[in-house]
Amino acid sequence: MLSKQQAKIFFLVGTFVTFAIFIGLTIYSLGQVQTKIPADVAHGKHLWEKNNCMGCHTIMGEGAYYAPELTNVIERRGEGYVRAVLMSESPWQPRGRKMVAYHMSESDANDMIAFFKWISNLDLNGFEKVDRKVSPLAIDHMKDNVE
Amino acid sequence: MKYKTQKVAYWFWALSMLLWTIQLTYGFIMGFARLGYDGLHQWIPFNTAHTVHLNTLVVWLLAGFMGAAYYIIPEEAETELWKPKLAYLQLIALTLVGVAALAGYHFNIWEGRKFLEIPRELDYLVAIDVILFLVILLMTILKGKKKSTTVWVLFGGLAGAAVLYLPGMITFDSQVLDSFFRWWVVHLWVEGVWELIMGGILAFLLIKLTGVDREVIEKWLYVVIGLTFLSGILGTGHHYYYIGVNKIWLIVGGIFSALEPLAFLAMTLWALNMYRKGQKKHPNTLAIYWTLGAAIVSFLGAGVLGLAHTLPQTNLYTHGTLVTAMHGHLAFWGAYAMIVLAIMTYAMPNLTGRKLYDHARGRMAFWLSNVGIFIMVSAFAAAGVAQVYLERVLGYDFGDVQNEIKPHFWVLITGATILSTGAILLIIDFIKYGLPTDEALES
Secondary structure, eight states, X not given: OOOHHHHHHHHHHHHHHHHHHHHHHXXXXXXXXXXXXXXXXXXXXXXXXXXXXXXXXXXXTEEOSSSOBOTTHHHHHOXXXXXXXXXXXXXXXXXXXXXXXXXXXXXHHHHHHHHHHHHHTSOOTTTTOOOOBOOHHHHHHHHHHHO | OOSGGGGHHHHHHHHHHHHHHHHHHHHHHHHHHHTTOOTTTTTSOHHHHHHHHHHHHHHHHHHHHHHHHHHHHHHHHTSOOSSHHHHHHHHHHHHHHHHHHHHHHTTTOSOOSTTOOSOHHHHHHHHHHHHHXXXXXXXXXXXXXXXXXXXXXXXXXXXXXXXXXXXXXXXXXXXXXXXXXXXXXXXXXXXXXXXXXXXXXXXHHHHHHHOOOHHHHHHHHHHHHHHHHHHHHHHGGGGSTTTTXXXXXXXXXXXXXXXXXXXXXXXXXXXXXXXXXXXXXXXXXXXXXXXXXHHHHHIIIIIIHHHHHHSHHHHHHHTTSHHHHHHHHHHIIIIIIHHHHHHHHHHHHHHHSOOOOSOHHHHHHHHHHHHHHHHHHHHHHHHHHHHIIIIIISOBOHHHHHHHTHHHHHHHHHHHHHHHHHHHHHHHHHHHHOOOOGGGOOO
C-alpha cells in the first residue's frame, strides 16, 4: 500500500520533471517566434490593449465572445471597412450589438490594420480558415425588413 | 474557534460576498446586452462589464482563499496569527486597490488583456499586498507548534499564485509572446496552483468533518496534487494550439489535457471515500454539502467539460466560442467558488458561536445556486454547440449566428436569476450569523 512518503515523492518528482519539460519546450518554442515587431504593429497592439478590444472581440480565439473574431478581419471585410469602423464618430451597430465609437485618427486606424494583418500572417495551425457567408435565415430576415 | 485571531477571516469573506454581488450584477448587464437590451452601453459598455465581471470573480475568490488561510493556518499551526493588525492592513490595502481598479475600468483605465486587466501601477500594489499576506502566514507557520502537510500545501499554492503573477507583468510587443505568458498566469493559476489551494482547504475540511485520520487524508492529498501538476503544467499547451507557436504543443497539450480530468476525478473519489470512511459525522451538514459538492462539481466543470473541448481536433472548432464560456463557468463555480463557500459554511458557526448547522434557508441556497449554474451551463452549451456548427462548420457570419442563438440567452438569464437567488440567501445567512466574537472561543 502506498505510504505518505511515497505519495510525497510522487508529487515532488512528478512536478519537477513536468516543470523541467515545460521550461525546455518553452525555450524551444520561443526560439522560433518573431520578436522584432514593426513599430506600426506594436503600436496597433498597444491600441488593442488600451481600448480593451478583447473585452468584446476575440483574436486568435482569445477574448469575450461578444463581438466577431478579428484574426482574419482584413481578409474578410477589407481595409476600408475596418478603417471606417475604427474612425466612426458614432457607435457602430452591426446586427444589433453596439460597439464603442473610438473615433480613431487615420494613423491609429492604420496601425490597428497593420496589427490585424500581422496576426493574419501567423501560422495558426488552421484556426479561422473558414469562408464566411451570410446565413439564409439572416437573408430572410433582411427581406422581411425590406418588405 | 480555537484562536482569537482567526476572526480576521470573517472580514475577508465579507469582502468576498460584496464582490460576488458586483460580479453577478455585471453578469446580468452582459446577459441582457447579448439579448439586445444594452441601455447602459453609454456608461457601461460590454468590455467594461466583462472586465468587472472577470476581475471581481478573481478577487472574490482570492479574498476567499485569503480568509481561508487566515482561518486554517492558526488552527493547524496551533498558534495565534503573527501580527493580526498587519492582516487587517493587508485587507484594507486589497480593498482600496480593488476599488481603484473597478472604478478605473469605467474610465477605460486598464491593460486590455483578459483576466489581467489591472493597470500596471496597481499590479505593483497587488504584489506588495500579497507579499505582506505571505509573510504573515509564513511567520505564523514558523512560530507554530505544528507544521502539517495541509498547511504547507495551502501555503505553497498561495505562494505559487504570487510567483506566477509576475509573468503577466512583462510587456511584449508581440501578441504571440503576450498570449504565451498570459497563460502562465491564468492557466497555471486555475489548473495548477489554485488546485493546491483547493486541495489544502479540502484536506482541512475533510479532517474536520469526517474524523478520518489526518495521515490518510494528507497522503491522498499528495496524490491529488501530484496528478494536478503532472497533467496541468504541460496541459498549458492546450492554450498554445492556435496562437502562432510551434506545432509540438498540439501533441503535448492534447495528451496532457486529456490527463487533466484524472486529477479532478482523484479529488472527487478522495473526498467521497473519506466521507464514507468517516466515523464522525459532523453536525454541520451544510458544510458537508458544500465540501462534497465542490469535489464533485469541480470534476464535472473543470474535468469533464474541460476535456469536452481541449483536444486539438475539437478545439479547432470550439476555440473562441461560447463552448469555452460553458466550461469556464462550471469550472470556476465547482472548483473555487464552492470550496470558498464550503470553508465559510464550516467556519462561520465557529467564529460567531451561532450553530446554524442545518436550516432550510441554507439548503435552499445550496440547491438554488447549483441548479441555477447548471441551467446557465446548459444554455452556454446549447448556444456554443449551435455557434460552432453555424459559424465554424457552415461558415455563417458571427453576427447572424448570435442572432440565431438568442433564445439560449433567455435560458442563461433564467439560470443566472436562480443562481443569484441562492447567492442572496447565502449572503442573508452570512449577515444573520452576525460578527465574530471572542465568546465563541473554544475553552
